[in-house]
Amino acid sequence: MLILTTLLAPAALGAAFQEPTPRFAAPVELTSAGAPFTGILYPSPVLRDLDGDGRRELILGDLFGALWHCAPTAGSSTAFGERGRLEANGEPLELNNW
Amino acid sequence: MGPQFVDFDADGHTDIVTATFEGHAFVVRGSETGWQQPEHILDAAGAPIGIGLYYDMEANEYRHVGQKEGEEVDYSAPHCVSAVAFDWDADGDLDLLLGSKDEGGLYLRLNQGTATAPAFVSTNRRVEAGGQPLAVPGGLTAPRLVDWNADGLTDLVCGSFEGGVYLYLNTGAVGAPAFAAPRALVTPKSTEGSASRPEEGAYVDVLDHDGDGDLDLVVGAYHTVRPTARALSPAEQAELATLDAELEQVEAAYQAFWNDIFEKMGELDEEAGNELLERADSLPEAVELEARLQSLTERVEALRPASKRTSGVWLFLQESPATEDAAPTGADSGR
Numbered sequence: 001m002l003i004l005t006t007l008l009a010p011a012a013l014g015a016a017f018q019e020p021t022p023r024f025a026a027p028v029e030l031t032s033a034g035a036p037f038t039g040i041l042y043p044s045p046v047l048r049d050l051d052g053d054g055r056r057e058l059i060l061g062d063l064f065g066a067l068w069h070c071a072p073t074a075g076s077s078t079a080f081g082e083r084g085r086l087e088a089n090g091e092p093l094e095l096n097n098w
Numbered sequence: 099m100g101p102q103f104v105d106f107d108a109d110g111h112t113d114i115v116t117a118t119f120e121g122h123a124f125v126v127r128g129s130e131t132g133w134q135q136p137e138h139i140l141d142a143a144g145a146p147i148g149i150g151l152y153y154d155m156e157a158n159e160y161r162h163v164g165q166k167e168g169e170e171v172d173y174s175a176p177h178c179v180s181a182v183a184f185d186w187d188a189d190g191d192l193d194l195l196l197g198s199k200d201e202g203g204l205y206l207r208l209n210q211g212t213a214t215a216p217a218f219v220s221t222n223r224r225v226e227a228g229g230q231p232l233a234v235p236g237g238l239t240a241p242r243l244v245d246w247n248a249d250g251l252t253d254l255v256c257g258s259f260e261g262g263v264y265l266y267l268n269t270g271a272v273g274a275p276a277f278a279a280p281r282a283l284v285t286p287k288s289t290e291g292s293a294s295r296p297e298e299g300a301y302v303d304v305l306d307h308d309g310d311g312d313l314d315l316v317v318g319a320y321h322t323v324r325p326t327a328r329a330l331s332p333a334e335q336a337e338l339a340t341l342d343a344e345l346e347q348v349e350a351a352y353q354a355f356w357n358d359i360f361e362k363m364g365e366l367d368e369e370a371g372n373e374l375l376e377r378a379d380s381l382p383e384a385v386e387l388e389a390r391l392q393s394l395t396e397r398v399e400a401l402r403p404a405s406k407r408t409s410g411v412w413l414f415l416q417e418s419p420a421t422e423d424a425a426p427t428g429a430d431s432g433r
Contacts, residue, residue, distance in 0.1 A: 022283060024315065027295045027412035036294075037411045043318030044100040044240060044301035045411050050112075060318065060411070061099030061301075065118045067126075077307060078413055088133040093126060095099070095136045097118040 030058065032070050033082045040068065059086070065095035100240025100257070100301050102182045106192060108213035115139070115183045115194075123147045123181035123194060139181070139194065142210070142217040149178035149198050149205055149222055178205075180240035184252065188273030191216060195225065197241055199259065202234035204241060227266050228279030236260025236286060244304045246313060251275070255283065255315075257300040262286040263315060283315065284414065296412050297321045308415055315414040325403035338401045345394045352387045 029036050030045075037043060041063035047056040050069065058080050060068040067086040073079035085092040099116050106113040111128035118124070123139040123146075138146040180197035186206055187193065194207040204225040211217030225232045236258035246253040251268035254277060258264065263284035270276030284300065296319030307314040330338065359378045363371035378384060 021281075022312075023417045024283075024414040025417055027317070027414050029294050030316070030411040030413060036408075037318070038408045040318075040409050042099070042239075042299050042301065042320075043409050043411055045316045045318040046101055046103060046303050047305055047307065047316055048103050050103075056305075056307075058316075058411070059101065059103075061101045061116060063099070063119065065099070065120075067099075067101060067114070086133060088126070088135045089131075091135070093133055093136065095116065095118050095124050095126075096120050096122065 028078050030078050030080065032058075032080050034079075037083075063097065065097040067093050067095075100180045100182075100197075100242075102243075104183050104192070106183050107216075108191075115181055117148070117178050117181040117196065119177075119179050119199075121148045121177040121179070123178065123196060139218070141207070141220045143220050145220065147181075147194060147196070147207055147218055149196050149203075180238065182241055182243055184243050186273075186275060194218065195241060195243075196222060197234075197238040197256075199239075200237050202232070202236065202238040202256075202258070204232045204234075204238065204254075204256075225277065227277040230279075232266065232277060234258050234264055234280070236262060239299065239301045242302055242304050244313065246304070253277075255302055255304050256280075257302040257317070257319075258286065259299055260286045261296060261298045261300050261319060263300055263302045263317060284317065294321060294323075294410065294412070296410070298407075299409075307413060310416075310418060312416045312418060314416050316411065317414065318409070318411045320407055320409050323406045323408060325405070327402060330401060334401055338398065341394055341398050341401070345391070345398060348387060348390050348394060352391060355383055355387060 031037070037060070040060055044061040046059045046061075048059060049056050050059070051057065055072045057072065058070050060083070062068065068083045069086055070080040070083040073081060087093060099118055101114045101116040103112050104115055105111065105128075106115050106125050107127065111130070113128050114124075114126035114133070116124055116126075124136045125139050126136045127134045141147050177199060178196045179199045182195050183192040184195055185192055186195070187208065191209045191211060191213040193209045196205040196207060197203070198205065205222035206225055207218050207222055209216045209218050234256045237260065239257035239259055242255045243252050244255055245251060246255065246265055247267060251270065251272065252275065253268045254266040256264050256266065261284075262282050264280040265283050266277040266280055268275050269278050284296065284302075296317045298320045300317050300319040302318075303316040304313050305316070306312065307316070356378075359374065363374055366374060
């Protein structure tokens with residue numbers, strides 16, 4: 001049996017839509033260097049090919065205003081390498097936060 | 099934060115547009131030599147763009163000043179925690195959408211300049227959905243812009259601080275977006291089962307990750323690891339009861355220590371009080387109490403594992419209708 005959905009639209013919210021309800025497979029946790037992405041406060045992910053090599057890196061913003069990135073692991077869609085900071089002129093990028 | 103990668107200044111280099119809990123919108127400009135340090139995005143009058151400023155890093159003090167239409171100052175205003183650039187009115191330059199945290203609102207800041215020389219107006223306009231002010235249930239973490247249903251209009255997918263992900267379809271026209279009522283793509287926090295899944299603080303990205311023609315979700319969030327308690331022997335049960343009692347005593351002593359410090363601070367002038375506070379952590383009594391607390395807690399948790407809230411990132415692959423209807427491999431279809 002397919003494990004499909006923890007993800008169903010509440011009828012009350014879906015009333016305005018005529019399109020079919022999208023359904024998702026059970027979520028798979030992404031990893032960095034073999035371990036889950038724990039320890040990042042409020043991680044906000046973006047998958048994007050930043051270096052133009054045809055593969056998407058994972059970029060994560062965090063609560064403190066830091067931006068992290070990690071390279072994809074060959075042969076996997078959910079595994080990534082060690083994370084490092086995005087930098088500007090050799091210094092870690094850091095946005096103001098309180 | 100919810101960074102958006104976009105050519106904000108139309109110079110041919112990808113930039114990063116975002117906002118932080120501070121309350122301001124930022125741009126990190128890309129260049130031939132890489133990223134530049136972040137800048138506040140300014141309006142035409144030179145003021146940093148936001149909704150309500152939560153904390154002023156330059157002045158090093160908390161603020162709660164808002165900008166709404168017709169109001170210069172609103173101390174009860176929500177504060178901005180996300181920003182994305184989007185050509186709302188299809189005039190060839192990027193406008194800004196600003197997300198506010200607790201009310202879950204989205205605000206439009208129009209650009210009356212050009213793509214290369216933006217001139218943002220100084221007031222925000224609340225975006226509506228379903229004829230009401232858009233209000234993401236549970237508070238808005240950050241919006242994503244995507245044509246979800248491939249109708250040529252940009253839709254919104256919004257994460258929620260309570261853990262859900264919501265789709266707002268654009269039922270308007272190019273240059274005149276109008277959003278429908280929300281539809282949950284991921285339901286808010288659920289404790290069903292023991293499987294790892296996002297439960298709170300959901301930030302979402304939307305893309306066709308597996309290349310099958312439909313859009314998938316990547317969600318950064320918190321979840322709670324709920325370990326299964328193991329059966330304890332009678333000796334372990336007795337030890338746990340003793341540890342609990344001792345832990346309660348040490349916690350009370352630790353609280354009393356800090357109460358005493360705060361009481362003494364009240365009897366000193368500000369400078370001396372702050373000096374006492376700074377060295378209180380290293381006083382022998384504090385060091386001893388903290389060591390005992392740590393030791394006791396570790397042993398208690400070895401016997402009775404505690405739930406732990408931790409962050410993570412999850413991939414939700416969308417199932418195509420054909421996949422949903424297919425008989426599972428090896429299953430007896432009954433025919």
